[in-house]
Amino acid sequence: MEPHITLLTLGVDDLERSKRFYRDGLGLPQHESPPGVAFFALHGTWLGLFPRSDLAHDAGVPADRHGFAGFSIAHNVASPDAVDGVLAEAVAAGARLVKAGRHAPWGGYSGYFEDPDGFLWEVAWNPDPEFGKS
């Protein structure tokens, strides 16, 4: 396997609501997408939105879920102030602030928000300039 993730697809309850959140609220660049799905052409791994029942059906797994989805998506920025700025931007776009920005035990500064489906985004500043360089 080559060391690359092409696409991260979130299974969402309301595709239009999620498109508004990511495209209009957070300003991510939407790629040309067929009906019923939305792709965002990010630097590095792309982001996809797909109705969760369709995603489960595509993989052939049951669609039921309760509780913590068990993963987080990190978006690193250049300073602690920028962490607070992106958290505020997300809240303005309709996100729920889960954890306000604060200094972290690993030496950085980070906070968390949840998107409209409860998916966790960590917004972080890492003092190691090499971390996450692709």
Added chain:
Amino acid sequence: MEPHITLLTLGVDDLERSKRFYRDGLGLPQHESPPGVAFFALHGTWLGLFPRSDLAHDAGVPADRHGFAGFSIAHNVASPDAVDGVLAEAVAAGARLVKAGRHAPWGGYSGYFEDPDGFLWEVAWNPDPEFGKS
């Protein structure tokens, strides 16, 4: 928000088991990592492994989960044969084959496997050479 995902962190039940799967089984390049976490320096978005209870605690959310985690990670390759090859590599590394490689309604060829925690990976060939280019 800049259009970039820095890190995708999977909350895992057994960190050593997951490190063996991704590092030794799938051959992903592990980055220098402090104890209790593992980072893989991929092209584009990096992959992280962190005990799920620690991840939930870090975000401040309950750690319970049942059912479909509600997302998938796609790994695109250059041909249908390469899809079958990566699926076989994953099964040899201990993955469960969820859906064997097959032609997809969108014109490509894809299959799914589950990692040791049940996280879904889609291995896909897409006839659009621009798809997922970062």
